[in-house]
Amino acid sequence: MSAVGPGPASRPGQRRAEITRDLLYEAAAELFVERGYENTTMADIAERARTSRRTAFNHFPNKSDIPMRWVRRMADVAIDASGPPEHEDTTAWVRSYFHLIGEMVQAEPELSGQMLLGWTVAAGPIRYESQLLADLTPTLRNGQARGHIDPAVDAATIARTLSDVLMGAAFRWVRERSAQHSMRELVDAGIDLVLRACKPSEPTR
The missing domain is CATH 1.10.357 (Tetracycline Repressor; domain 2)
Structure with a gap:
């Protein structure tokens, strides 16, 4: 593994990923309070965050x-x-x-x-x-x-x-x-x- 940190070109992508992960988390938190953990699906979370199910699963492979x-x-x-x-x-x-x-x-x-x-x-x-x-x-x-x-x-x-x-x-x-x-x-x-x-x-x- 290289000890060199990520180059400038990769940082915007990392930042976008962090923003998407936070949006998905916030959507999940809202839905858990509204509907309950067990009644909320990853599809629901993706829809609330206005992103795709694939993107949601990329950031959170499991609801847990x-x-x-x-x-x-x-x-x-x-x-x-x-x-x-x-x-x-x-x-x-x-x-x-x-x-x-x-x-x-x-x-x-x-x-x-x-x-x-x-x-x-x-x-x-x-x-x-x-x-x-x-x-x-x-x-x-x-x-x-x-x-x-x-x-x-x-x-x-x-x-x-x-x-x-x-x-x-x-x-x-x-x-x-x-x-x-x-x-x-x-x-x-x-x-x-x-x-x-x-x-x-x-x-x-």
Whole structure:
């Protein structure tokens, strides 16, 4: 694989592809809220986005890819809002990252419920790794090197556990939306518990 980045001629095509993917995602999100995940087809999504079914399938080969895109989009927003993780305490960055995602899930309850339904219908929790591992694992390893996270704990295991906390909180919140705790509170409490368990050990005197 060449290490040279894409040339100027390829960038407009890439940008057009990103715009089309976003249009398809937005169309899917609208339809999931209006009709429900299970009652929406890829043909419906293509029609709403004013593109062809072939184009829709090129960007999302399976309808179950759309909930993955939902998570990835929220994670990207959280990264942009939290700033570079190397500029602050790792645990503070991780708390901010998850807090922001929790806020986004809570802000659109119907969409969140439909995306989670789609994720389970497609057996996503069984078939796919978390979309958040690419963000969290290197950040946690960097935190270990800086003394913020216990180096004896596997960073990938911490990342998966944190991601599982988010998903579990989201399912619980959607199921019990009238319950006492908000999505943000559920996420914050669970993430804090995991991070406390990963604190570096105090040196023995």
